[in-house]
Amino acid sequence: MLFRSVEIQVDFGPRVPGTEAHRRCGDYLAGKLSEFGAEVYEQYADVTHYNGQNIKLRNIIGSYAPDNDIRVLLFAHWDSRPFADEESDPVRQQQAISGADDGASGVGVLLEIARQLQQNPLNIGIDIIFFDMEDWGQPSYTDNWVSGDWWCVGSGYWSEQPHVDNYKAEFGILLDMVGGANATFMKEGYSLKYAPIVVDKIWSSALKLNYSKYFISQSGGYITDDHLPVNKHKRAPSVNIINLKQNTQTGFSSYWHTLNDDMRNIDSRTLKAVGQTVLEVLYTE
Numbered sequence: 001m002l003f004r005s006v007e008i009q010v011d012f013g014p015r016v017p018g019t020e021a022h023r024r025c026g027d028y029l030a031g032k033l034s035e036f037g038a039e040v041y042e043q044y045a046d047v048t049h050y051n052g053q054n055i056k057l058r059n060i061i062g063s064y065a066p067d068n069d070i071r072v073l074l075f076a077h078w079d080s081r082p083f084a085d086e087e088s089d090p091v092r093q094q095q096a097i098s099g100a101d102d103g104a105s106g107v108g109v110l111l112e113i114a115r116q117l118q119q120n121p122l123n124i125g126i127d128i129i130f131f132d133m134e135d136w137g138q139p140s141y142t143d144n145w146v147s148g149d150w151w152c153v154g155s156g157y158w159s160e161q162p163h164v165d166n167y168k169a170e171f172g173i174l175l176d177m178v179g180g181a182n183a184t185f186m187k188e189g190y191s192l193k194y195a196p197i198v199v200d201k202i203w204s205s206a207l208k209l210n211y212s213k214y215f216i217s218q219s220g221g222y223i224t225d226d227h228l229p230v231n232k233h234k235r236a237p238s239v240n241i242i243n244l245k246q247n248t249q250t251g252f253s254s255y256w257h258t259l260n261d262d263m264r265n266i267d268s269r270t271l272k273a274v275g276q277t278v279l280e281v282l283y284t285e
């Protein structure tokens, strides 16, 4: 089920903003949130990219109990990277990635959580946000760097202009690259800086469920990701659950930002561990 939820997104093709695959997958995701009983909002905005290209941004939001003042925010990015810049071959570097882990995994887990929320409603409000354009940062082979915030564009936009005025949540959880076999979720730097109590909550829930093989009790590096604007704008103290590696050049898994980020590297056991851990946090809240 979880595996399939990731695969369906990948089957649309790379969800690169501006493409037909992106549009169709966006419609699918908004439709699913609505089918699972969420109130759906969509946020569109025109943004100009570092290369001067104009792109339409689409954030997709599903809310449960929208009138409840006590809220938890769950988020992931749904776009996929337009280039496989961690490939060594310059031709392959120009191709868009499938983003099975980098993008689709987090969204897949959150869709399953949405389905659970419909079946077993909570007495707090939940917002699930699929942010667009997290992954269009300048490629690593760039030689003329354009200054600006090119990563996390969708979450940056929403953090400044949330779908609801003065939006605040008690806490937030970001899922990024949560589908790899033998994933290791180390306690990410900004998460510890902005939301140490939430880190404890998540890692102790994982321990309780016997998932300490995935949720490692060790701190990792600081990762610029969608939780950063959310934290900086004080929308919710937010934690990034992200697969971090100590034995690779990039600090991420070996297939990160390569053409190998496809379904072969997705393990349903990892997806399940993450989904159950997040649900444990929510249902004990």
Ligand code: AHN
Binding pocket: 102, 134, 135, 151, 176, 223, 224, 225
């Ligand atoms: C940087 O490497 C600066 N950020 C990684 C955030 C990211 C990219 N997550 C998925 N793709």
Ligand code: ZN
Binding pocket: 081, 102, 135, 257
């Ligand atoms: Zn990425």
